[in-house]
Amino acid sequence: MANKSVQVKKWRWIIFVVLIAVGLVGAVCSVVLMPMMTELIFDTVVTNMMVLNPSSAIYPDWKDPPLPLYSSFYFFHVENPDAIVMNQRPVVAEKGPYVYRIEVPRANVTFHGNGTLSSAQMYKYIFEPSLSVGPETDTFTLINPVAVSTTILAKDFPKAVKRQLSLQMVELNETVFMNRSVAEILWGYEDGFISLANKYFSIPGWDTDLFGLLWGRNNSDLGVYTVYDGTEDQSMLNTFDRFNGRTELDWWFSPEANMLNGTDGTMYHPYISRDEKLELFHPDVCRSLPYLYEKDMNFKGVPLFKFVLANYTYANGTVHPPNEGFYREDMWAPSGC
Ligand SMILES: *[C@@H]1O[C@H](CO)[C@@H](O)[C@H](O)[C@H]1NC(C)=O
Ligand SMILES: *[C@@H]1O[C@H](CO)[C@@H](O)[C@H](O)[C@H]1NC(C)=O
Ligand SMILES: *[C@@H]1O[C@H](CO)[C@@H](O)[C@H](O)[C@H]1NC(C)=O
Ligand SMILES: *[C@@H]1O[C@H](CO)[C@@H](O)[C@H](O)[C@H]1NC(C)=O
Ligand SMILES: *[C@@H]1O[C@H](CO)[C@@H](O)[C@H](O)[C@H]1NC(C)=O
Ligand SMILES: *[C@@H]1O[C@H](CO)[C@@H](O)[C@H](O)[C@H]1NC(C)=O
Ligand SMILES: *[C@@H]1O[C@H](CO)[C@@H](O)[C@H](O)[C@H]1NC(C)=O
Ligand SMILES: *[C@@H]1O[C@H](CO)[C@@H](O)[C@H](O)[C@H]1NC(C)=O
Numbered sequence: 298m299a300n301k302s303v304q305v306k307k308w309r310w311i312i313f314v315v316l317i318a319v320g321l322v323g324a325v326c327s328v329v330l331m332p333m334m335t336e337l338i339f340d341t342v343v344t345n346m347m348v349l350n351p352s353s354a355i356y357p358d359w360k361d362p363p364l365p366l367y368s369s370f371y372f373f374h375v376e377n378p379d380a381i382v383m384n385q386r387p388v389v390a391e392k393g394p395y396v397y398r399i400e401v402p403r404a405n406v407t408f409h410g411n412g413t414l415s416s417a418q419m420y421k422y423i424f425e426p427s428l429s430v431g432p433e434t435d436t437f438t439l440i441n442p443v444a445v446s447t448t449i450l451a452k453d454f455p456k457a458v459k460r461q462l463s464l465q466m467v468e469l470n471e472t473v474f475m476n477r478s479v480a481e482i483l484w485g486y487e488d489g490f491i492s493l494a495n496k497y498f499s500i501p502g503w504d505t506d507l508f509g510l511l512w513g514r515n516n517s518d519l520g521v522y523t524v525y526d527g528t529e530d531q532s533m534l535n536t537f538d539r540f541n542g543r544t545e546l547d548w549w550f551s552p553e554a555n556m557l558n559g560t561d562g563t564m565y566h567p568y569i570s571r572d573e574k575l576e577l578f579h580p581d582v583c584r585s586l587p588y589l590y591e592k593d594m595n596f597k598g599v600p601l602f603k604f605v606l607a608n609y610t611y612a613n614g615t616v617h618p619p620n621e622g623f624y625r626e627d628m629w630a631p632s633g634c
Contacts, residue, residue: 349526369394374437378474396428417518433480444471485509519580534566551622558585
């Protein structure tokens with residue numbers, strides 16, 4: 298009896314030990330495997346999501362970026378135009394913001410079948426009265442850009458031509474200062490001098506009598522973007538291959554400055570790390586811009602990394618040698634220009 302009870306006890310022990318061992322192995326397995334499994338599943342999901350094709354999860358957000366974009370405009374209203382003409386110091390008052398919401402849906406999406414696709418981003422500007430200090434009809438006194446740039450251009454013209462030109466300007470009511478509304482300044486107003494110039498010369502790309510800082514920009518695109526779809530190399534998702542068919546720019550003065558780096562800023566690759574440099578090319582600034590990690594942030598419980606424009610972006614070649622190519626030799630300038 299005693300013997301049997303010892304044996305039973307021993308069995309119990311063995312079973313107990315085995316159970317514990319199994320339990321432990323199970324626990325260890327679940328501790329080790331569960332994250333591995335979730336990571337694997339997560340990776341697979343991310344890999345399938347984060348590519349640019351019409352059936353991927355991110356495609357609709359890439360095609361029609363849902364994040365609200367705003368552009369704010371400020372104007373310097375000249376308070377003493379008559380005094381300035383008499384050589385007095387200008388007095389100006391900043392007016393603004395006048396805010397436009399920008400929608401940037403992509404048009405003409407073309408898949409090239411080799412891991413790249415092309416599209417054109419349509420820019421649509423919608424005035425936002427609730428975010429602006431006043432309506433688009435607010436009117437300010439500003440420097441007349443057409444009159445002033447014509448005067449500067451004509452600086453070295455022969456005297457007789459200059460005299461003729463200034464008579465024309467008077468006849469066309471071109472004065473150094475002008476009163477124009479926000480809508481006119483941005484989207485265009487009829488300028489007598491441009492109408493006249495159009496009659497005699499054809500200015501390439503200028504088939505209108507209107508002048509406006511954003512003339513022709515509403516409902517038009519800034520060029521054809523060809524980007525990688527992220528299938529071959531995830532880190533290249535939405536990265537530029539070409540802009541208007543070219544793999545580099547030709548506006549700057551070194552191959553480095555002319556490089557077409559990064560994305561258009563609407564989407565980057567998954568698994569961004571803090572020590573990465575993100576780059577953004579935008580046709581408005583005609584160059585690629587570097588962004589560096591600043592800090593961790595949180596939006597509704599979602600952890601985020603905040604990237605900001607690198608402090609050396611507009612440094613000159615003395616301060617930041619790679620920027621040398623952004624300055625023509627005879628046009629060197631202090632940092633920040
Ligand atoms: C899309 O392609 C059509 C036909 O080639 C062209 O007329 C149109 O301007 C293009 N749209 C954009 C936004 O580039
Ligand atoms: C992909 O194909 C397009 C159209 O055939 C071609 O222009 C482009 O150079 C190719 N790009 C790459 C990265 O192979
Ligand atoms: C831009 O065009 C859209 C129509 O596509 C129009 O609703 C909007 O008012 C226009 N924006 C401006 C600033 O004229
Ligand atoms: C210039 O202003 C005068 C007086 O306001 C006006 O009669 C004339 O039509 C204007 N000329 C032009 C070209 O706008
Ligand atoms: C602009 O408007 C102000 C105030 O109405 C007026 O005194 C001034 O003569 C105008 N300036 C021009 C260049 O039309
Ligand atoms: C583009 O990237 C290369 C390699 O990282 C870098 O050397 C170059 O300065 C960058 N150029 C621009 C304009 O961002
Ligand atoms: C940018 O910031 C870094 C570190 O904060 C500093 O070492 C560097 O001198 C700055 N560069 C410029 C051009 O301001
Ligand atoms: C670059 O900027 C710095 C600081 O603003 C200035 O001291 C330096 O003279 C500038 N270099 C050139 C070549 O203009």
